[in-house]
Amino acid sequence: MADDGRLAAGGESAGELVKGLRENYYSGRTKTYKWRAAQLKGILKMIDEKEEEIMAALFEDLSKPKLESFAHEISLARSACVLALKELHRWMKPEKVSSMLSVFPSSAEIVTEPLGLVLVISAWNYPFLLAIDPVIGAISAGNTVVLKPSEISPSTSALFARLLPDYVDGSCIKVVEGSIPETTALLEQKWDKILYTGNARVGRIIMSAAAKYLTPVILELGGKCPVVVDSDVNLNVTSKRIAVGKWGSNNGQACIAPDYIITTKSFAPKLAEALKITLEKFYGEDPLKSEDLARVVNSNHFARLTKLLDDEKLSGKIVHGGMKDEKNLKIAPTLLLDVPHDSLIMEEEIFGPLLPIITVDNIEKCFDLINSKPKPLAAYLFTKNKKLEEKFVKDVSSGGMLINDTALHFANPNFPFGGVGESGMGSYHAKFSFDAFSHKKAVLHRSFAGEVSARYPPYTTKKQKFLRALLTGNIIGLILALFGWPKS
Template sequence: MGEERRRLAEEFSAGELVSALRENFESGKTKSYEWRAAQLKGIVKMIDEKEGEIVDALDDDIGKPKLESFVHEIALARSSCLLALKELKKWMKPEKVSSMIATFPSSAEIVPEPLGIVLVISAWNYPFLLTIDPVIGAIAAGNVVVLKPSEIAPSTSALFARILPNYVDSSCIKVVEGSIPETTALLEQKWDKILYTGNAKVGRIVMMAAAKHLTPVVLELGGKCPIVVDPNVDLKVASKRIVVGKWGSNNGQACIAPDYIITTKSFAPKLIDALKVCVEKFYGENPLHSADLSRVVNDNHFERLRRLLDDEKLSGKIVHGGERDAKLLKIAPTILLDIPDDSLIMQEEIFGPLLPIFTVDDIEESFHLINLKPKPLAAYLFTRDKKLEEKFVKAVSAGGLLINDTILHFGNPNLPFGGVGESGMGSYHGKFSFDAFSHKKPVLHRSFGGEVSARYPPYTPNKHRFLRALLTGDVVGLILSIFGWPRT
């Protein structure tokens, strides 16, 4: 298998692929509404006809429960495609804007045009949704696309390579499988846009490669997403939403999964008890054998999480869970209390089923603690206090905020999804996906009338007076200059 992979890598020519795709883009066929709509309809058809195979691939790659596969990946991808189909004509329509007196008479508009040839490098944790969703936006905007699925989710990657060409124009939409050699070869090419979903380390590599060609990028990264839990909450509801947001999202392997909790010292015991009840109710007394928990994706990530959990600084800090099974690649939902901030678990995004809880004397101290760390992709607050909610929104900088729930903001196509600072740059979803892969081209239209001699040489004092009055809105000065009268 290794030899076959090396042989395919040697035969793969990224340069030839990009040249052929650029030629196809320059033919103009991807710019029409009809072409774009046909590709989007093809993707909807693929999802409908291949749902069972998609579910099986997700199960192979990460042991994802069937319900999570449908709700978190298949249904969201289908909705994204249907929204693009419904709104496409409106998105493609030029936007009329106001003209200025300096260009009178004229009309102005902003025309969205496709950027050209785009590269989408996707992630393994939601290997169907995070792969196809950006492609939907790129197609809707009229681009040609190269899709590089994650090799860490090999079944889903292979599925895309096998079935996508049967539903879309394969001369303009290509799937490239492979790992580091293929990705490196792709990044050496000149693209008109790159969207990468993954971790910050690889994000820096992508950005450095893009900089060589001044290629714009969208980086969907991650970070340590905090939850602030105010004592003034509906604890029963809050605990359910925290548990499903953490462990019901690939068992914590999600870029917007809660990474740690901050609450008050006095409230922490009540919160922990409520979380324990929910975990047992959702996943049973032996969660390692629950069919509703995804497994850790592979041995490397299991070992990484084991290393975090076995840090000597966490001795005595586990208040629930901690069980693990290397053969099953499963770690039970684990809650830790008051861990040291310099422990290993706080030095990187956890991306797994471990949930630390920090305590403070006053809940507003949490805002400062969050802002001491790199800006997260998402931040969550649970409270009934509207004033605290307002302070949270003003004080905390993150890719997105959600009040009194977790992760659901991802599913609203009317909100841009993206990071800030270390958690990424740029955004997509819904119309924002169309915009991410479009150039907003300004166009000014004039007739041959409306000549103003003052704009042309030779420049005289009266022309200077006229243009100065015109451009500063000095109506009196404008009238005086037209008639050649001095200002008294």
Template sequence: MGVELQSPGEPVSELRESFRSGKTRSYKWRKTQLKGILRMIVEKETEITDALYVDLSKPKLESFIHEITLAKHSCELTLKELEHWMKPEKVSSILTAFPSSSKIVSEPLGVVLIISAWNFPFLLGIDPVIGAIAAGNAVVLKPSESSPATSSLFARILPSYVDSSCIKIVEGSISETTRLLEQKWDKILYTGNAIVARIILAAAAKHLTPVVLELGGKCPVVVDSDIDLKAAARRIVVGKWGTNNGQACIAPDYIITTKSFSPKLVDALKTTLEKFYGKEPMKSEDLSRVVNSNHFSRLTRLLADEKVSGKVIHGGERDEKQLKIAPTLLLDIPDDSLMMQEEIFGPLLPIITVDNLEESFDLINSKPKPLAAYLFTTSKKLKEKFLNSVSAGGMLINDTTLHFTNTNLPFGGVGESGMGSYHGKFSFDAFTHKKGVLHRSFVGEVSARYPPYTPRKQKFLKAVLNGDITDLVLSVFGCLKS
């Protein structure tokens, strides 16, 4: 079961004692915990899927592809590569320390806190835990209170598969999170929004605790006219509505295309939406619901903004009782509307038109840096300009969201969309201190480094530091004798 906080220092003191014992540092302990997590994912697949459905009405296939499979692959990769990741990295030494050897040692940080999000509550909880364990840390996972079924599931099943003296679950809401943030941690990883991130960063600053912040932002999709329109429409639709019905930090937030091409793109999107979710999408079992009434009200407020009145060109239906909003397209809403100022995080997708696609770069760069930016084009010139002109946490050309699944790529934000990164080896590195170690023998002692500093010693040291081989050869013998 999850830990109930009896005092502000719990469970941190117990975890710190466990970490100081050294048990989390061994390869054997790390491997045992990871195998336990992998076994949990396999054995509890049905229960995980059921919890995700309770929290979000998430379709079973989405749960399997986006959460269970990705978590399983993350654990398998870590088990396969962990021994290699843990090995010290040999690096070149320097002449002034001759003879010597140098290496970088991966050292666990200590006791870390992971605060996960509600939109992919299983994956975004367990994936960073995998990285923290792999790095040899003791861990507290605080699941989101907005996904209570998954939070409860974690608290109930995880302790049966891992060492509960080093890995703990703390359930609760704002008060529990606040009490956790009062403690000293060796690292905090938070997935969520920028408002809460600022609170976490301020709390971490009191203890000089490093943080990884996985946030969001308005992820743009720039669409050129020289594309496979059918394929592009399918990839945009599944990236927006097929990832938790738009409730994803890397879901497309708005589209930019040319005025001349927009009618074709709109028709293709409408056709694809009807093909995927039917003529009555509110009845589709392949769309997640809005997570709760607060988020439903927020999305309704975006639609009710008088600045977007008359701009809905597809969808717009909503049912507050079922917390459902149909996939909705809007055309040419003003940039000062609420929908273009806030991250949407839901099934609404504005389409903005411009005369020339290169105008899109200024529009994107006028907003905080997004977590992801997408471009559909076959133009090499446009690809290069997009890559060099737009700053984002990650980029994908001719598709959406798939870069998240590549564990060889770092996943993280920049600016308002976050700091730090994880996934695969990057998760291991996120929870590791890279300790530089230089080892010398007692031979090769050179008196030039010690006082008194004679002219001969000075000449020798200048030759060494400047890389002047001629002066070095001429002075070395005398310096060794002096």
């Protein structure tokens, strides 16, 4: 941000930027199907034409393997665009609802309208998808949008600033690069909705800023996502699905990555051994040299993860991995067995390639442990026991849940994606994104016919009887009141 308070993008101040976007919104053009569809087609074209550049930026920011870049970011963003274009007419169509006898004759509908001006503050771990997916939803709903990409993923941030204006209406969709000063300047403005993806500490700052204007917010945060593993599972399948959900998701730097495992004392060694075998198959004997693992995003996060691993309470607990390469910001997939509940690694979200295993005497003890912590963004259970599965679904509160796998629920466009409690508020994805950035307006249509004098003073006994019967749906009483019976 310049010394005179101007944003780097276009040399405007945050106030000037918002003023221009609001004027463009009130011109009405973003509300049309034609405009919305044109922007979505532009984003789709950008994804198709610039796929290699997107992958290159993701590799520069995170050393993200191409397969992960395509499967976890590019393909999901593309699918969101395709679905929005396919369904937009239907989403925009007013919803007819039934009216009431008391307002006969009339018709009623719910009209979906855009909120206005939306701010999207995205995260660094999936810097392409978590930026463009909510923007797709905001555009579909007919809003003007400011995207603030994360400065921690500078290559992807710069990519958006360079590419997006070539494919969308730059007078209504803006990208603002920068860090804390730029974000602070943006948060001082009046928005009609803010979506933030990140951690709870910054989430509280976002909420405080939004409170000034009573701006609604969507907060996609995170938390410690538990994986409960029963002893009746297929160990080979279970270990692969846990491993790919943890280390195949940005090397653990994902808000829905498994954060810790809960299993029984007797079963834990078997599970740990199965995970070790799987990890060696996936990433080799020297995982620091594997091209299939993303690196830790920066030196600050590397130091944070190192501090967790160096906790004296974890002495002797590492059963696999633990190797580090500070120069290349690589930490090997690391398993820790029978980790103390009061260790540092159990006090905060790990967001990295470390996976502690907590042991309990019997698997039902998992409920007390999970429910003693803030509600997670995702919770996972591996079991063949239907009663345990039913209890898990009923008694564990989380943003989302998956039985016998990890992370895949994020890719289902028919699911809302969001947290609960400290893992976030609000949700988005596909139609849920459209709804998140829309207002549902109730509209009642009446003609000048059907005038009912009982509605107006003076309220005689006859009018009161008529209105009471009308408002309670008492048809017989209504007829009797019309004919003045019983007599006063």
